[in-house]
Amino acid sequence: MTTVQKIKDIEEEMAKTQKNKATEYHLGQLKAKLAKLRRELITPSGSGGGGPGIGFDVARTGVASVGFIGFPSVGKSTLMSGLTGTVSEAASYEFTTLTTVPGTMTYNGARLQILDLPGIIQGAKDGKGRGKQVIAVARTCNLIFIVLDVLKPLVDLKILTDELEGFGIRLNKQPPRITVKKKETGGIQIINTVPLTKIDAGEIKAVLQEYRMTSCTVTIHEPDATVEDFIDVVEGNRVYVPAVVVLNKIDAISIEEIDLLYKIPNSVPISSKLWLNIDDELKEVMWKKLDLVRVYTKPKGKQPDYTQPVVLRRSKCTVSAFCDSIHKDIKRDFKNAMVYGTSAKHSRGQKVGLDHVLEDEDIITLFKK
Numbered sequence: 001m002t003t004v005q006k007i008k009d010i011e012e013e014m015a016k017t018q019k020n021k022a023t024e025y026h027l028g029q030l031k032a033k034l035a036k037l038r039r040e041l042i043t044p045s046g047s048g049g050g051g052p053g054i055g056f057d058v059a060r061t062g063v064a065s066v067g068f069i070g071f072p073s074v075g076k077s078t079l080m081s082g083l084t085g086t087v088s089e090a091a092s093y094e095f096t097t098l099t100t101v102p103g104t105m106t107y108n109g110a111r112l113q114i115l116d117l118p119g120i121i122q123g124a125k126d127g128k129g130r131g132k133q134v135i136a137v138a139r140t141c142n143l144i145f146i147v148l149d150v151l152k153p154l155v156d157l158k159i160l161t162d163e164l165e166g167f168g169i170r171l172n173k174q175p176p177r178i179t180v181k182k183k184e185t186g187g188i189q190i191i192n193t194v195p196l197t198k199i200d201a202g203e204i205k206a207v208l209q210e211y212r213m214t215s216c217t218v219t220i221h222e223p224d225a226t227v228e229d230f231i232d233v234v235e236g237n238r239v240y241v242p243a244v245v246v247l248n249k250i251d252a253i254s255i256e257e258i259d260l261l262y263k264i265p266n267s268v269p270i271s272s273k274l275w276l277n278i279d280d281e282l283k284e285v286m287w288k289k290l291d292l293v294r295v296y297t298k299p300k301g302k303q304p305d306y307t308q309p310v311v312l313r314r315s316k317c318t319v320s321a322f323c324d325s326i327h328k329d330i331k332r333d334f335k336n337a338m339v340y341g342t343s344a345k346h347s348r349g350q351k352v353g354l355d356h357v358l359e360d361e362d363i364i365t366l367f368k369k
């Protein structure tokens with residue numbers, strides 16, 4: 001039996017099983033089995049790790065990357081060409097784009113890499129078309145644009161989200177605050193710092209049993225944690241990526257219909273053909289989702305340079321990271337820094353060291369030894 005078939009069988013069994021106290025353990029086990037099979041499916045056989053295939057992986061530039069995921073001919077390339085000035089061929093036939101096409105754009109002083117990708121189809125994560133390579137690129141991006149044709153947005157959104165989820169990508173979600181620590185002996189211990197509403201000890205044990213983890217300490221800090229969240233932590237190879245739902249081709253529908261679309265969470269209706277709602281709205285939403293940190297340098301005794309911020313990612317925005325992004329040797333002579341702005345304790349600034357975490361629009365002066 002193929003892995004895809006095994007997955008289908010388990011999904012069918014889960015659909016048939018009603019959720020109640022008596023079936024909880026069994027369902028937990030099925031969900032864990034499913035997660036293991038999905039992992040088999042997305043792990044390439046042989047060497048090479050989980051990265052994108054040849055021709056799909058491109059050199060990374062800029063401070064952050066945005067990847068486009070969508071069905072064929074929804075207008076991904078039209079949008080990418082307009083944003084970056086790089087020509088990615090657009091045409092009325094499907095699968096015009098056959099590989100990753102990179103471009104760059106500058107927004108708020110940040111250089112961003114935009115990756116136009118081939119269209120994917122349902123079943124991509126299970127190996128249909130080039131879908132696996134495409135989704136593997138999306139996995140490495142800092143933001144995903146899910147591009148939809150406005151005429152059938154909801155059905156398509158569900159299919160695409162499932163494809164990405166099936167590949168271990170979690171959209172617009174934080175990593176669950178759950179830890180699992182293996183022990184030599186002592187059985188399973190569950191510590192929850194909050195009352196749990198969506199998972200219970202039975203389900204947790206079912207999952208651990210499936211993974212042959214007989215002794216460990218599970219700590220859960222999240223009241224709404226689900227068994228899926230728990231499996232994600234046990235599996236450990238998930239990526240948490242923000243996403244924007246881009247509803248393209250609004251020029252083809254009426255104003256009343258556009259109003260309804262605004263109800264889709266994290267969505268922005270646009271027309272890439274007529275360039276509507278992109279400069280004033282899509283780019284702004286993109287910027288917010290990227291959550292970048294701009295830092296202005298102020299030479300000693302002079303005004304800050306507001307024209308060229310050093311842009312850092314939120315996950316790496318210490319004074320140390322700031323130094324590294326200017327020059328690899330700067331830290332050698334570093335004595336301390338004065339920081340003004342949100343991250344500083346006082347309005348007159350704060351003297352800080354390399355570990356200090358910077359905030360967006362902070363101003364910094366470095367002092368040498």
Ligand SMILES: Nc1nc2c(ncn2[C@@H]2O[C@H](COP(=O)(O)OP(=O)(O)OP(=O)(O)O)[C@@H](O)[C@H]2O)c(=O)[nH]1
Nearest residue numbers: 073074075076077078090091095096097119272273
């Ligand atoms: N009406 C309308 N048509 C659009 C819009 N954006 C793109 N199109 C048209 O849609 C067709 C497909 O556009 P592409 O940019 O090639 O779409 P794609 O998603 O890159 O397609 P693949 O690379 O084949 O997956 C072209 O004929 C475009 O002119 C839009 O905002 N409105």
Ligand SMILES: [K+]
Nearest residue numbers: 073091093096
């Ligand atoms: K096309």
Ligand SMILES: [Mg+2]
Nearest residue numbers: 076077096097
């Ligand atoms: Mg294209």
